Amino acid sequence: MRASGSRKSVSDPPVLATQLPLELLHRGKVRDVYAVDDEHLLLIASDRVSAFDVVLEEPIPRKGEVLTQLTAWWLHNLRRDLGISHHIVAVRADEVVGLYPALGATRPEWEGRATLVRRTTPIRAECVYRGYLAGSAWKEYEAHGTLAGERIQMGLQQCQRLDPPLFSPATKAEHGLHDENITFSRLVEMVGEELAEELRHRSHMIFRYGRDVAADSNLLLADTKFEFGHDAEGELLLIDEVLTPDSSRFWPKEVYRVGQKQPSLDKQPIRDFLEGIDGWDKTPPPPPLPPEVVQACSERYLEVFRRLTGIQLDDWTPPTFGALNR
Ligand SMILES: Nc1ncnc2c1ncn2[C@@H]1O[C@H](COP(=O)(O)OP(=O)(O)O)[C@@H](O)[C@H]1O
Ligand SMILES: [Mg+2]
Structure with missing residues (x-):
């Protein structure tokens, strides 16, 4: 039920951009x-x-x-x-x-x-936690045998479960550039040891919580990204979106197979359509x-x-x- 006084309805038009007087x-x-x-x-x-x-x-x-x-x-x-x-x-x-x-x-x-x-003033690093080897982490591992610059177990397959799950921070890319995975030592250089440890600790707690909740719905939380910032009083807060399909990979457990790409819960229809178009090089403008x-x-x-x-x-x-x- 919608809250009383709500003017929202399921037929409201979608929104591409807003123009608020702020x-x-x-x-x-x-x-x-x-x-x-x-x-x-x-x-x-x-x-x-x-x-x-x-x-x-x-x-x-x-x-x-x-x-x-x-x-x-x-x-x-x-x-x-x-x-x-x-x-x-x-x-x-x-x-x-x-x-x-x-x-x-x-x-x-x-x-x-x-x-x-x-x-807040956002910390200029994305706190990525990975429970499975996918996306840019799989690419790095395939090419160098490393994850976030550190050697990890040999012989892992694409989308294999990581035990234990790993913290793999990334720099926040400027407009249009891809985020870059960094080592924990690099994060320490950027923000200092104490804050780097704190970011890793909080990210670990939130990742584990999210993974367990997702498991109850038969979803695997493959990886996810958190952002933190300091408010005016200097308190460290979790900011931005959290454990959404845009900031995380959730995989339906029933179709998970190690050694291959997994379907995306949300964007797969779009990916399939775009992959099927010959000649689009994945740069703007996108096909309709x-x-x-x-x-x-x-x-x-x-x-x-x-x-x-x-x-x-x-x-x-x-x-x-x-x-x-x-
Ligand atoms: N509490 C907050 N204080 C300051 N910045 C925030 C806060 N929450 C989110 N942000 C910032 O707002 C932006 C959200 O917009 P989004 O469309 O997700 O941007 P992006 O394309 O950079 O992911 C991000 O740059 C994020 O860092
Ligand atoms: Mg964002």
């Missing part, structure tokens, strides 16, 4: 980031989708909502179960408008996809997506939400954060 700080691959005041940001997850690192022309209906509400679900549970400090102040539209009445006028543009967060591919992808995002949380997105009401989160 200072736009950043338009990322998926999010529009606005400054609300010196200490708060409004993160708006659009329905933009990227594949092979190229942002496609078509929006995926309800994708932004799924990413926003799934992150809220995880962060609420991580705070409750592990005491993890994070950036969310409010997700419910009524609460956001209560705190910032001026946002009431544009509510239909952002409701369901906006998160009011504490503004047929409506049935867009629809299949939208359904898959909704299915990931339902599978992880056990709740249909339409039956979900986000929690209140304020009192709990400070």
